[in-house]
Amino acid sequence: MTLGWDYPLPCRRQRAGADPYTHRLVGVLKLELKGITKRFGSLVANDHIDLVVEPGQVHCLLGENGAGKSTLMNVLYGLYDPTEGEILVDGKPVVFKDPGEAMAAGIGMVHQHFMLIPVFTVAENVALGNEATKAAGLLNLEATREKIRRISDQYGFDVDPDVLVEDLPVGVQQRVEIIKALVRDAEVLILDEPTAVLTPQETDELLDIIRQLKRDGKSIVFISHKLREVKAISDTITVIRRGKVVGQADPTASPTEPGIRHGWPHGEPDPRQGARQGR
Numbered sequence: 001m002t003l004g005w006d007y008p009l010p011c012r013r014q015r016a017g018a019d020p021y022t023h024r025l026v027g028v029l030k031l032e033l034k035g036i037t038k039r040f041g042s043l044v045a046n047d048h049i050d051l052v053v054e055p056g057q058v059h060c061l062l063g064e065n066g067a068g069k070s071t072l073m074n075v076l077y078g079l080y081d082p083t084e085g086e087i088l089v090d091g092k093p094v095v096f097k098d099p100g101e102a103m104a105a106g107i108g109m110v111h112q113h114f115m116l117i118p119v120f121t122v123a124e125n126v127a128l129g130n131e132a133t134k135a136a137g138l139l140n141l142e143a144t145r146e147k148i149r150r151i152s153d154q155y156g157f158d159v160d161p162d163v164l165v166e167d168l169p170v171g172v173q174q175r176v177e178i179i180k181a182l183v184r185d186a187e188v189l190i191l192d193e194p195t196a197v198l199t200p201q202e203t204d205e206l207l208d209i210i211r212q213l214k215r216d217g218k219s220i221v222f223i224s225h226k227l228r229e230v231k232a233i234s235d236t237i238t239v240i241r242r243g244k245v246v247g248q249a250d251p252t253a254s255p256t257e258p259g260i261r262h263g264w265p266h267g268e269p270d271p272r273q274g275a276r277q278g279r
């Protein structure tokens with residue numbers, strides 16, 4: 001693994017601060033993407049994108065189909081090499097050769113299309129590929145079940161470790177994907193259009209889960225087309241159009257502040273116009 005840190009990975013957690021009220025470890029990971037460009041042949045999917053994900057924040061990526069959102073996150077998650085640019089974790093340059101290296105650094109991702117094996121149980125899916133849940137090369141299912149129950153209780157996931165994934169509704173399958181990342185100690189969770197497959201009620205439940213994760217000091221990168229969701233949970237909004245960042249804003253900032261109004265996707269009303277009109 002090619003990491004720019006001059007200290008071993010476990011020390012990352014030792015440097016974390018404790019929340020004075022909850023005594024939990026809080027936001028230990030600041031992510032910066034600097035000048036990220038990703039080309040596929042002549043197509044420029046990401047064009048010199050700068051992005052900062054602050055610890056413990058919900059950062060929303062908003063943009064039309066094909067804007068380059070998933071590509072950018074796949075670069076961050078080690079699935080694609082950037083053509084240009086660099087990734088910094090806590091100010092130090094890192095290079096993730098594959099998702100395993102991104103996960104080891106505390107980054108988890110739930111893709112638009114889930115990566116679960118339908119005929120396996122929840123515990124088997126969570127244990128697969130996770131070295132920490134293997135003993136002597138075998139899956140340690142009892143330890144995994146225990147971790148799933150603990151995380152499920154903590155976040156109100158209501159996930160039974162022994163159920164087959166194919167028997168679960170889509171919203172619960174998504175929680176299994178989130179559990180997979182949390183079992184691996186993700187500090188930053190990338191959710192790529194998580195609500196596209198959800199009912200309105202499941203969407204509200206997911207937004208509550210995101211709020212809970214944030215309270216626990218996790219950062220979330222939330223990709224969406226939907227302004228209602230973005231307004232409901234974002235601390236920061238970055239608008240991407242045709243591979244470029246075209247607007248960036250704090251959703252609670254004054255509506256007179258320039259920026260996001262000019263970057264909002266085509267055909268969508270500017271939510272801050274709505275706020276100004278008291279809607």
Ligand SMILES: Nc1ncnc2c1ncn2[C@@H]1O[C@H](COP(=O)(O)OP(=O)(O)OP(=O)(O)O)[C@@H](O)[C@H]1O
Binds near residue numbers: 043
């Ligand atoms: N592996 C690939 N090879 C070639 N072109 C790609 C590849 N992945 C993405 N692209 C192209 O890069 C551009 C950005 O795609 P990307 O999937 O990142 O957009 P997106 O913002 O996530 O869109 P959506 O909202 O539809 O998910 C698109 O033109 C897409 O066709």
Ligand SMILES: [Mg+2]
Binds near residue numbers: 069071112193
């Ligand atoms: Mg996408």
